[in-house]
Amino acid sequence: MSEMDLRPFLKEDMGSGDITTETFVPDISGKACVICEEDAVVAGLEEAAEIFRLLGVSSEQLTADGGRVRKGTKVMILEGPLRGILTGERTALNFLMRMSGIATETDSLARMVRERDPDMKIAGTRKTTPGFRPFEKKAIALGGGWPHRNGLYDMVMIKDNHILACGGIESAMSRICRVPDGIKVEIEVANIGDGVLAAKLGADIIMADHMSPSDTKELREKARAVNENVLIEASGNITKKNIADFAGCADVVSLGSHTHSSRAVHFSLDIE
Numbered sequence: 001m002s003e004m005d006l007r008p009f010l011k012e013d014m015g016s017g018d019i020t021t022e023t024f025v026p027d028i029s030g031k032a033c034v035i036c037e038e039d040a041v042v043a044g045l046e047e048a049a050e051i052f053r054l055l056g057v058s059s060e061q062l063t064a065d066g067g068r069v070r071k072g073t074k075v076m077i078l079e080g081p082l083r084g085i086l087t088g089e090r091t092a093l094n095f096l097m098r099m100s101g102i103a104t105e106t107d108s109l110a111r112m113v114r115e116r117d118p119d120m121k122i123a124g125t126r127k128t129t130p131g132f133r134p135f136e137k138k139a140i141a142l143g144g145g146w147p148h149r150n151g152l153y154d155m156v157m158i159k160d161n162h163i164l165a166c167g168g169i170e171s172a173m174s175r176i177c178r179v180p181d182g183i184k185v186e187i188e189v190a191n192i193g194d195g196v197l198a199a200k201l202g203a204d205i206i207m208a209d210h211m212s213p214s215d216t217k218e219l220r221e222k223a224r225a226v227n228e229n230v231l232i233e234a235s236g237n238i239t240k241k242n243i244a245d246f247a248g249c250a251d252v253v254s255l256g257s258h259t260h261s262s263r264a265v266h267f268s269l270d271i272e
Contacts, residue, residue, distance in 0.1 A: 004134055006050050010091050018087040030082035030271060034096070037266040038071045041107045043142040044099035045076060047135060048092035055084030066103065066142040075267075082271070089269045098132070099139040100265035105258040106143025109243055116247035121146040123233065127256030136259045148254060158187040160209075169194055173201035186233070192219045199223035199230045208250065210236035217249035 036042060042063055049059040057080035063069055075096075078085050110122045122145040128136045137147040149155035156179055158172050166172040169187070176185050186205035189195040192215060195206045199222075206223055208216040211234070220232040234250035239257065246253045 006047060007054060009095075010051055010054060010088065013091050014087060018083070021083050021086045025083050025086055028082055029080060030085060032078040032085050032269055032271045033074045034076040034078070034093070035268050035270065036069050036071070036073050036075050036096075036100070037268055039069070040100050040265040041066065041068050041103040041143050042075055042096070042100050043103035043139040044095040044097075044135070047095040047099070048076065051088045051092040051095065052078055052080070052084065055088045056081050057084040057088065068107075078269075085269070085271070093267045093269060095135065096267045097264040098129075099135055099142070100267070101262040102136055102139035102258055103143035104265055105262040106140050106145040109240065109255075109258060110144040112240070112244050113247050113253065116244060120247055120250065121252045122243075122258075123148040123252050123254035124259055125254055125256040126151065127260045129259075140258065143258075145258070146252065154183070156183055156185040157207075158185070160188055160190075163188075169197055170201065173198060173203065176202055188235075189219075191215075192222060195219040195232075196222045196226060199227040202227075203230060205231045205233055205252070207233045207235050207254075213245045213249045216246060220250060 034048070043065050045061050045065045049061065052059050057078050060077040061075065062077065063073070063075050069075060106122060113120050113122060124137055124140040124145060124147050137150060140147050149157065163169055163172050166175070173187065179185055184204040186207055187198045187203045188207040188209045189198055190209050195208065198206050206219070208219055211219065216232060216234050223230050223232060231251040233252040233254055234246045235254045238246065238253055238255045243253055243255070
């Protein structure tokens with residue numbers, strides 16, 4: 001179950017109360033099922049179950065988060081107060097729709113890349129919905145991707161503006177001695193020379209920003225010659241159309257589209 005308190009999400013929809021349900025639905029027990037209305041990788045079942053639990057409704061998951069299902073598959077059975085089922089319906093389905101959309105898109109990207117390079121990681125970014133990042137990152141993982149850093153606190157990411165503020169790559173990298181033990185250091189570069197320099201200066205991950213697949217591959221070869229453990233991350237204007245071109249050229253490929261632009265998967269709830 002998610003460690004995050006889901007009550008604020010439910011409160012957002014309920015406000016002072018579900019006027020329609022309280023007025024028109026009798027206070028009786030009932031059953032319902034949740035159906036996935038298209039082929040998808042399902043994500044958000046745990047969150048949906050918790051939403052219903054908060055309303056006194058018990059649930060049975062018929063598939064696991066991260067599982068692939070076909071259109072028309074029942075993924076959850078609900079039993080409990082009919083009012084609770086109907087009050088929680090939209091909030092629960094919103095979690096399923098959004099998270100399954102991200103998981104499904106991540107799975108699609110991963111399969112495209114791993115046909116050529118089974119070891120390449122598909123990484124997420126911080127281009128997420130405010131307040132919903134933990135669930136979007138979880139959905140990436142359920143889709144077979146790498147969530148990458150969760151925020152500003154758990155990994156160093158030295159971007160172009162940080163480098164400018166420090167006065168250059170060497171000056172920026174000279175400060176990594178201040179980074180706490182166990183925290184990875186990643187730095188963004190725009191050319192092969194800067195990437196090799198960053199590898200020499202101790203970067204754990206080098207982000208090849210807006211570099212071509214061939215330049216990214218050359219950077220990896222040259223950076224590994226001076227630091228065999230360094231990872232190369234391809235990033236910048238990477239889409240579904242060109243992501244496979246980076247297979248065999250980088251260790252990680254990152255893009256924001258599978259969080260900020262994934263299409264929601266359609267789910268429905270039917271009273272039985």
